[in-house]
């Protein structure tokens with residue numbers, strides 16, 4: 642009995658949800674789930690992908706030279722505790738399944754602009770125009786994303802740290818509602834990529850968030866003010882008592 646209990650629940654949940662994601666991640670065009678392709682083993686918090694872009698899609702890479710597939714694995718994995726593995730699509734009739742609130746794959750990460758864009762780019766880059774049908778529309782994608790999971794106007798949830806070892810390419814921060822027909826559009830994305838705007842990283846996000854800094858300043862100021870006031874009050878209250886008591890205490894001592 643206790644042996645069962647001692648089995649770490651987290652690991653069990655992790656395997657279940659990863660397996661569910663893996664099998665659902667590979668759906669054929671008819672909506673039939675296909676199990677398979679999820680062969681690699683994850684260790685620790687590893688983030689990995691078996692999906693590979695064909696040549697001609699290096700413009701999708703982030704500044705660290707990571708493919709949209711590895712970037713997508715990092716983006717989606719940021720909401721998973723134990724790691725994430727993004728399988729390759731089997732063929733052009735498959736796509737990555739949309740977030741599903743029933744099996745736990747609907748997260749702030751999978752529902753985010755960056756999560757959606759990177760995953761659709763990853764699907765497309767595995768075959769180019771042949772894989773056209775693998776791109777989900779944003780409307781269909783976010784069906785299971787409750788309003789608390791949607792991150793607009795932020796491309797990636799502010800409360801989820803963008804891992805150190807990745808970066809979100811600028812085109813992937815695009816609001817999916819602005820893609821033609823609200824569907825990730827490789828041509829438009831490439832145009833944005835050619836502007837060579839900086840990647841979105843945790844560091845760039847922290848340093849361009851003066852709001853939190855001024856909040857911190859206000860809090861520090863308020864705390865310092867309260868402490869100064871308490872000291873002033875203590876001195877005012879203490880002084881007369883001290884003065885009155887002093888002679889008595891001296892008398893006792895003498």
Ligand SMILES: *[C@@H]1O[C@H](CO)[C@@H](O)[C@H](O)[C@H]1NC(C)=O
Pocket residue numbers: 661665738741742743744
């Ligand atoms: C969502 O997940 C549940 C539970 O795994 C499954 O039964 C259902 O078919 C999934 N829905 C879609 C649209 O894939």
Ligand SMILES: *[C@@H]1O[C@H](CO)[C@@H](O)[C@H](O)[C@H]1NC(C)=O
Pocket residue numbers: 770771773774
């Ligand atoms: C991709 O599919 C859309 C329709 O879904 C079509 O309008 C477009 O021309 C296709 N693009 C390519 C390159 O095949």
Ligand SMILES: *[C@@H]1O[C@H](CO)[C@@H](O)[C@H](O)[C@H]1NC(C)=O
Pocket residue numbers: 739741742784785786
């Ligand atoms: C989840 O998405 C499926 C289709 O993918 C839809 O049938 C279902 O109603 C959605 N559930 C919620 C809670 O939005």
Ligand SMILES: *[C@@H]1O[C@H](CO)[C@@H](O)[C@H](O)[C@H]1NC(C)=O
Pocket residue numbers: 805
């Ligand atoms: C993130 O990067 C900083 C330096 O840029 C490093 O000091 C820190 O250890 C890194 N954190 C992780 C979790 O890798």
